[in-house]
Amino acid sequence: MSLTDREKEQLKAMIDAGQPLPPRYKAVLFDQPHEAELIWPGKTSEVTNVVLPFQSIEQIDEPRAGTQAGTTDLFAFDQATGRQTGGWANKLIWGDNKLVIASLKNGPLRRQIEDAGGLKLVYIDPPFDVGADFSFDIEVGDESFTKQPSVIEEVAYRDTWGAGTQSYVHMLYERLCLIRDLLSPDGSLYVHVGWQVSGYVRVILDEIFGKGGAPGLPGFRNEIAWKCTSAHSDSGRYGINWQTIFYYTKGGSYTLNETYQEYDQDYVDQYYRYKDPSGRRFMSDNLNAAGLQGGGYPYEWKGIKRTWRCPPETMKRLDEEGKIFYTKNGVPRLKRYLDEAKGLSCQTLWADKAVQYVVSWGQENTGYETQKSESLLSRIIDASSKPGDLIADFFCGSGTTLAVAEKLGRKWIGADLGRFAIHTSRKRMIGVQRGLQEAGKPYRSFEILNLGKYERQYFAGIDPTLPEEQRRAISLQKEEHYLTLILSAYKAERVFQSPPFHGKKAGALVLVGPIDAPVTQSQVHEAVEAARKLRVSKLDILGFEFEMGIVPHAQDEARAKGVNVALRYIPKDVFDRRAVDKGQVAFYDVAYVDVQPVVKGASVTVRLKDFGVYYRQDDVGALIESLKNGGSKVTVDAGQVVKITKDKKGVVSREVLTKAWSDWVDYWAVDFDFENRKEIVRITEADGAEREAWTGGYIFENEWQSFRTRQERTLELTSAPHDYPKKGRYKIGVKVIDIFGNDTTKVVEVSL
Structure with a gap:
């Protein structure tokens, strides 16, 4: 170790004082990695291994026409109702995808994933534009209304970028590590990013999956450039009209099916430069390259004797079919017609119309600014999976990956942080089910999952896997912190002298409901009676969930007793201190x-x-x-x-x-x-x-x-x-x- 005695003393003093060591000592103190590595403050190879139970809140399945057997090649279904009764059900999950992926990787659903053949393909399109706008337009009558993003979306993405590129890279690094562990050994990963972060993402992908390159090695396969718009005007620089898709594999064995791009006009003009009498364009190909070579067979062309490498009967048949083209020197070549060609084997530049971007006036448009085209996802899914394979998109947005997967006969998992994204995907997938039903094609049911109260317990620092008694004890310990957090977000004052109430705001007493259970009508009734004894006429009750049918019965009953009750939802946003400190958390009345x-x-x-x-x-x-x-x-x-x-x-x-x-x-x-x-x-x-x-x-x-x-x-x-x-x-x-x-x-x- 090449350190002077003075440097050693300085470092020892800094360690004893708990101070960070200067970066210049890293090369001396630590073994260096053999490959380039991206370093940022707070980087760690440790990722969450939390396992939270998934709550299934909804099952959606458009009824199928019955058959005598009541089965398809994919699953069984009830003959009377036409609804799926067994086999894999697709998953649409609302929640923080870090917790979602960790719970899929380490929890009971992992067995279902393995029974379904393992996770073969993951496509993610994580938001990457620091200035991106996550609002969306809602049509009301003849007008369009702009709905602002939820605070938790705002904090999770825009505020993350606001803290610098290192925060974005760390967010993605954690999720990519979890995705790697969840992928099957022969699985593939496509990561879609923009110019703002592509350099950083390439380095962390190499670190997590490997640099690949040679056949049989895991890791990097391709960097694909996708043309995302026809033109883009940028002041002071060339217009940026493409995005990057990184393609990686977990192992050296993986699925890569042949896919084709449309020929561009320059390619057609260069290679398909001949026309037959009917006007059909063709190119001339070497007969040997076409696999028609054989022994030495004599043939004659314009009185000149030559040797042919193809049996005479084959030559005769091709000639009669009009498939032989003779050069000026009498060399026979095979005609390949443009209208019979599959296209050019896919290259790393995807600018062809077959993967066109979503146009604003198209049927496909869901109103999502970052929505990708179904044709783009079709190419990726066709290339790197087989019918029946399981694929996933953990930033699913408006559900394009899921829609294409269903149409192509793949099983799927989709997840997103945004409530509106989940709702948009739900409607889209119902539409896909209806379309497949009309076409007489099979489709699977799907369920909507979330982490529900278990996610809230996790945010509050309570391990939901602990035995009930331990959970209850920890809940009591953390109750004051929980109440202070909620009341602070609600901008209410904490009170202790008016049980069962926890706070007051603008002349109203405030009651905070439990973190892991709905507010019930009996709880509202008890709160109303307590308010009457205290001679208070206004009562605000806050809860994450409310008993069904509580509105308007509980409120009407309270109003008859002289107490006006407001029932308001506590949003998940309260668990982010930054959102609370900014005063951005909105509590909505129960509808x-x-x-x-x-x-x-x-x-x-x-x-x-x-x-x-x-x-x-x-x-x-x-x-x-x-x-x-x-x-x-x-x-x-x-x-x-x-x-x-x-x-x-x-x-x-x-x-x-x-x-x-x-x-x-x-x-x-x-x-x-x-x-x-x-x-x-x-x-x-x-x-x-x-x-x-x-x-x-x-x-x-x-x-x-x-x-x-x-x-x-x-x-x-x-x-x-x-x-x-x-x-x-x-x-x-x-x-x-x-x-x-x-x-x-x-x-x-x-x-x-």
Whole structure:
């Protein structure tokens, strides 16, 4: 070790004082890696190994036409209902993908993945533009309203970039390490990034997967340039109209099927430069290269005797078929017609129309700014997987990867942090199921999963795999921190002298619900009685979940007793301190749903009667101040989408765009036999043992739905009839999803 005595003393003093060592000593103190490595502050090879149980909240399966056997080549299904009864069900998962991938890798679902053949292909398109806008446009009537991203999306992505490239690289590094471990040994990875971060991503991919290169080695295979727009104007530099797709494999053995690109005009003009009398273009190919070589066979051309390497009968047949082309020197060559060619074997420049970017006016457009085309994903999935393989996209956005996978007969897993992304993907996949059904092609059911209360426990520092008694003890220890966090985000003051209440805000007492259970009607009733004894007329109850049907019954009952109760959702955003400190966390009132079942004999239809929300997005006063004369903006205020306009003289007008309650509804679905399927989760204990547990909830089996798309804005308000097999009492679940992607469920009972 080439250090002076003085340097050794200085380093010892710094270590004793707990101070960081200067970077210049790294080469002397530590063994150096054999390859180049990207280093950033806080880099560690350790990644989370948390295992959180997945909660299955919804099962979606468009009924199939029955067959005598009640089976397909892929799975079994119920002959009466046409719904899948066994085999792999595709997964659409809402949550932080770091926790999602870790739980897939280390938890009970890993066995399902292995039973499905292993994860063969992962495509990810992580957000990479520091200035990216994650808002999205929502159509309301003839106007378009811009919905701002959720705070958790804002913090997870934009604020991560704001902390520097190192934060982005670290975020991606953790996830890539987990993806590597989840991939099957013969699996492939495609990572789609832009020029802003491509250099960094290439280095960390080499570190995690290997530099590859030679056949049989794992790691890097290709860097693909994808043309993402026809042209781009950039001041002071060349226009950037392409993005990078890195292609890696986990092992030296992997799937790579032959795929083809369209020929560009220059290639056609250069190689297909001949035309036959009918005008068909062709190129002349060497007969030997075409595999037609043989022995030495004599033939004659224009009286000149030559030797031919192809049997005379083959030569004669090809000549009669018009497939032989003679050069000026009498050399026979094989004609290859342009209209019979598959195309050029795929190269690393993807600028052909077959992988065209999404155009704003196209049927495929879902409104996502970063949406990629189905043709692009078709090429990747066709190239690196086989029918029946399992593929995944952990930044699934609007669901392009999942839609293409289903159409190409692959199994899939999709995950995203954004609630609206999950909702958009759900609608898109239902549309794919319907399209395949109409075409008489097979498709699988899919379930919507989340980490639910287990994710909240994890964020609060409670290990959900611990035994119940230990969990309860830790919960009690952390209760004050949890309450302080929620009340701080709600901008309420903590109080101790008014049990069972935890805080107060603007004359209202505040009650914070539990982290791992819904707020019930009985809890609201007890809180109302306590408020009456304290002579308080306003009560705010905050919860992550609320018992179904709690609105408006609990509020009406409280109002009759002189207490106004506001029920508000606690968003996941509260667990990010940065979001709380910035005052960005929004608590939304629980929506109101009214439905009416109509019974005719053993048949029932459900009518959606009313739906109410109480959202607000902007400070209207500040918005008006910021508007220039002649300008306008659409916003949300007091549960209405309104257009604020300031004319050229500065006069302000307000137009309500949500003319009817149904304008708020983007999607609604019916489960005609709710509570017939308990939600069972598999929990991995701290010692590695697994157990099954009932969450207390039920899986919503989506049997009928109506929803809006960008192309079709109408919405059915009455369901199709459902025939029950026998008389009795049934509970019907109705799920409504509003134009922001938030869902509300109500359960009603019918007697037949």
